[in-house]
Amino acid sequence: MYPTFIRSGLFCFLFLLFSSAFSQEDEFNLKNASDYNNFIMKEMAEAVQKNLEYISLSVHSDEFELLESKRREVTQQIFQSKEKISNMPPLDGDTRLRDEAVETLAEYQHAFELDYKDVIGLKRKSKDSFEAMEAYWKAEDIAERKVNKATNRLRKAQQVYANKHNMKVLDSVGDDDLEKKMSKISAVNKYWREIYLGFFKVSKEYDLLWQVLSNGVLGPVDHQRKQVSKVAGAVLPFLKSKPGFNGDVEFRDQTINLLEYYQQVANIDFEKIVEVLGKKPTQEEIDLVNSIINKCNSDHERLVYNWNIASQDLFQKNVDKE
Numbered sequence: 001m002y003p004t005f006i007r008s009g010l011f012c013f014l015f016l017l018f019s020s021a022f023s024q025e026d027e028f029n030l031k032n033a034s035d036y037n038n039f040i041m042k043e044m045a046e047a048v049q050k051n052l053e054y055i056s057l058s059v060h061s062d063e064f065e066l067l068e069s070k071r072r073e074v075t076q077q078i079f080q081s082k083e084k085i086s087n088m089p090p091l092d093g094d095t096r097l098r099d100e101a102v103e104t105l106a107e108y109q110h111a112f113e114l115d116y117k118d119v120i121g122l123k124r125k126s127k128d129s130f131e132a133m134e135a136y137w138k139a140e141d142i143a144e145r146k147v148n149k150a151t152n153r154l155r156k157a158q159q160v161y162a163n164k165h166n167m168k169v170l171d172s173v174g175d176d177d178l179e180k181k182m183s184k185i186s187a188v189n190k191y192w193r194e195i196y197l198g199f200f201k202v203s204k205e206y207d208l209l210w211q212v213l214s215n216g217v218l219g220p221v222d223h224q225r226k227q228v229s230k231v232a233g234a235v236l237p238f239l240k241s242k243p244g245f246n247g248d249v250e251f252r253d254q255t256i257n258l259l260e261y262y263q264q265v266a267n268i269d270f271e272k273i274v275e276v277l278g279k280k281p282t283q284e285e286i287d288l289v290n291s292i293i294n295k296c297n298s299d300h301e302r303l304v305y306n307w308n309i310a311s312q313d314l315f316q317k318n319v320d321k322e
Contacts, residue, residue, distance in 0.1 A: 028042075030088060030089060030091070031091070033091065033161075033165035033167060034165075034167060036088070036091045036097070037097065037158065037161060037162070037167070039085075039088070040085055040088070040097060040098065040101045043081035043084055043085055043101075043105075044081065044101060044104070044105070046077060046081060047074075047077050047078045047081045047105060047108060048182070050073060050074045050077040050078075051074055051108075051112070052181060052182060052185075053070065053073075053074075054067075054070045054071060054073075054074050055185055055319065056319055056320060056321055057070050059315040059316055059319040060316060060319070060321055071112075074112060075109065075112060075113060078105055078108055078109045078112065079109065081105055082102055082105040082106060082109065085098055085101045085102050085105070086098070086102045094161070094164070096157050096160070096161070097154075097157050097158060097161045100150070100153050100154040100157040100158075101154055103150050103153070103154075104147070104150040104151050104153070104154045106150075107146050107147045107149075107150040108147055108150075110146075111144060111146065111147050181320060184318060184319070185318075185319055187245075187318075188245060188314065188315060188318040188319065191245045191314075192251070192311070192314060192315070194242070195239065195242065195251060195252055195255050196255075196311075198235040198238060198239050198255065198259070199235075199255050199258065199259065199307075201231055201235055202228065202231050202232045202235055202259050202262055202263075203258075203262070205224070205227050205228045205231050205232075206228050206262045206265075206266075208224055208227075209221070209224045209225055209227075209228050209266065209270065212224045213270075213273070216277065217277075218274060218277040218278050221270065221273065221274055221277060222274045225266040225267075225270035225271070225274065226266070228262055228263065228265075228266035229263050229266045229267050232259050232260070232262055232263035232266070233263065235259060236256065236259055236260065236263070239252060239255060239256050239259070240256060245314065245318070246318075248314065248317065250310045250313065250314070251307075251310040251311055251313070251314040253310075254303075254306050254307045254309075254310040254311075255307060255310075257303060257306070257307075258303050258304070258307050261299065261300070261303055265296055269292045269295075269296060272288065272289075272292060273289050273292060276288065276289050
């Protein structure tokens with residue numbers, strides 16, 4: 001009874017600072033302090049750009065083979081950047097900037113391999129993976145915190161490095177196009193998660209209601225229908241109080257519509273089913289229960305389709321194609 005669309009978690013990492021602009025064709029003199037810094041930041045930027053491309057593809061495509069191919073590109077880029085930086089010589093005996101960059105990329109690589117490889121499997125498994133979502137997001141949050149902690153250490157190391165070599169580090173925060181894109185992705189993912197978790201709490205109970213019905217026992221069915229109504233009643237006020245994402249309320253409203261439907265089914269349709277279960281039913285009553293079930297299946301399919309489209313649209317409107 002679950003929707004079939006699962007939105008992957010999206011890692012968004014803190015970006016770094018450049019001491020000067022450079023192009024892809026620039027050659028670097030690793031005995032020069034500015035070039036030394038810029039070589040490291042260039043490799044970091046290439047890894048982040050590959051990640052952004054993967055995120056964009058995951059939003060705009062459901063071709064699993066293509067996603068897996070892009071995932072491998074990201075991990076390869078991270079590995080290559082990490083290797084290039086780790087092979088840099090010390091600059092005047094100082095390796096702190098180099099070592100912090102390698103550590104950051106190592107955390108990046110671990111986080112990506114931990115979560116994004118699992119995302120491909122989650123998208124394949126669809127409804128069977130919902131029970132793993134909470135643990136999955138928890139692992140993602142922990143990995144992301146580690147990456148951002150390592151990145152903050154790298155920022156500090158870069159500032160120490162700049163001070164030591166009398167360099168001015170230009171902070172690209174707010175101006176850099178890549179960082180703006182990553183920040184936007186982070187914001188839309190956070191919003192989606194908040195809405196989705198409310199949906200998940202109710203849909204889990206709703207799914208259980210149909211499982212209990214298959215046993216045909218009055219007590220458990222009546223208990224579970226009341227549980228669906230109770231959980232929906234707790235979640236709906238929160239969702240209705242949420243503003244839209246940059247004014248876009250479609251995903252929120254489609255989620256509300258779906259949860260109100262779950263509550264209606266529990267309060268009205270299953271109350272009738274419980275009445276029938278409580279006695280020896282006539283053929284007319286059996287036909288009534290069957291008609292209720294058929295109508296619920298049809299209505300649910302339509303509402304879930306609308307919910308899936310709204311969920312996809314939320315990301316596709318706010319994550320640029322790369």
